[in-house]
Amino acid sequence: MTDDAPAELHIELAGGRVHLFRGGAGEPLLFLHAAGGAGAWLDFHRLLAGSFDVIAPDHPGFGGSDDFPDVAAIDDLVFHYLDVLDALGLQRPHVVGASFGGWIAAELAVTAPHRIGSLVLLSPAGLRLPAHPVPDIFLMPPDELVATLFQHPPAPPPEPAAGPAALDIDAILAAYRDQTALARFCWSPYLCNPKLDGRLHRITVPTLVVSPAQDRLIPVAHGRRYAERIPGARFTEIGDCGHAMYFERPAEFAAVTVDFLASGEQANGVRR
Numbered sequence: 001m002t003d004d005a006p007a008e009l010h011i012e013l014a015g016g017r018v019h020l021f022r023g024g025a026g027e028p029l030l031f032l033h034a035a036g037g038a039g040a041w042l043d044f045h046r047l048l049a050g051s052f053d054v055i056a057p058d059h060p061g062f063g064g065s066d067d068f069p070d071v072a073a074i075d076d077l078v079f080h081y082l083d084v085l086d087a088l089g090l091q092r093p094h095v096v097g098a099s100f101g102g103w104i105a106a107e108l109a110v111t112a113p114h115r116i117g118s119l120v121l122l123s124p125a126g127l128r129l130p131a132h133p134v135p136d137i138f139l140m141p142p143d144e145l146v147a148t149l150f151q152h153p154p155a156p157p158p159e160p161a162a163g164p165a166a167l168d169i170d171a172i173l174a175a176y177r178d179q180t181a182l183a184r185f186c187w188s189p190y191l192c193n194p195k196l197d198g199r200l201h202r203i204t205v206p207t208l209v210v211s212p213a214q215d216r217l218i219p220v221a222h223g224r225r226y227a228e229r230i231p232g233a234r235f236t237e238i239g240d241c242g243h244a245m246y247f248e249r250p251a252e253f254a255a256v257t258v259d260f261l262a263s264g265e266q267a268n269g270v271r272r
Contacts, residue, residue: 006041006049006056011087016066018084020057024049027117028093029261030085031056032101035137035182036149037246039063039174044246047254051262052094057084059101061181063174074126074185074193078107085115092117094261098246099125099218100182100191106226107196109203119207120257123218123243124226128192132219136190138183151214151242200229207233208260210253212241234260 006023021041029052031045038058048054060068060080071080081104085093095116097105102124109119125134137145146153186192207230211223220237227235236256241249 004046006045006054010064011084013068013080013083013087015068015070015080016060018057018060018066018087019064020055021045022053022055024052024054026052027261028053028055028088028090030081030090030093030095032081032095032097032104033059033062034099034101034246035178036244037098038065038178042246042250044250044254047250048096048257051258055088055090055093059104059181061184062178067181072184074104074107075111077104077185078111081108082112082115091115094118094120096120096122096257097124098122099243100186102126103191103193103196106200106203107193109205109207110196110199113202113204116205118261119203119205120260121207121209121223121226122245122253122257123211123215123223124209125186125191125218125222126193126196127222127225128189128194128197129219129221129225132221134191134218134222135216137217138179138187148216149242149244150248151212151240152248154247197225197229200226201231203230203233206260208257209233209235210245210256211235211237212243212245212249213237213239214241215243215245217243 006021009020009022010017031054045054045056058065060071095105102121103126106124106126109116209223209227211220227233238252245253
């Protein structure tokens with residue numbers, strides 16, 4: 001695929017349909033989205049698709065994917081994505097995950113490193129570091145949530161000319177559905193797997209961890225911890241950016257991702 005516009009597809013699994021976008025050309029890259037960004041092909045995807053065949057599915061219960069009621073915990077998501085890899089015929093794709101999607105990607109790499117070519121974790125959630133707590137996004141009013149996610153918050157949309165009736169009800173319902181799905185997977189324990197830290201040594205693929213320097217949701221210490229615990233992993237920070245990294249600075253995060261994946265580095269420094 002070489003057109004700028006991606007293909008919008010569905011794949012059938014035993015528990016329902018998975019909605020995904022696919023675009024670009026080259027080695028396959030599976031992108032696992034954060035709590036936000038489901039059901040959309042963003043500038044970040046487009047930039048990655050300049051170098052890779054980008055497959056961007058919606059998690060169960062998010063965006064255009066079915067609910068998959070039997071997928072109820074993070075380990076279920078791991079096996080769900082192994083099923084997705086099988087259905088797409090992907091042997092060892094690059095896997096890039098952001099925030100909640102980074103947590104899924106790390107758990108996938110712990111469980112089945114032989115199914116992954118390279119790994120990029122963008123401000124990944126999933127660890128519990130008591131000295132660097134993650135604030136509870138479920139308790140935040142909208143204004144506080146935006147301030148937490150962005151270093152430079154986007155301008156608020158203008159008030160609907162016709163009043164409340166002109167609000168985009170579909171968008172409101174979609175956001176509510178995504179939040180409900182997120183709560184299913186990370187309400188308790190909150191946005192982490194306490195056992196994950198002790199399992200990261202099982203990741204044997206080339207790994208890059210990237211954190212926004214002004215991340216007020218997932219502290220930079222979490223990214224550093226991932227890089228310390230994954231053998232041979234590289235770590236980098238991108239400045240002047242909050243947690244909503246692929247919305248706020250898509251070009252910078254795409255560039256560091258593409259540079260790493262295109263370099264062919266192995267975790268032990270040997271090129272593939």
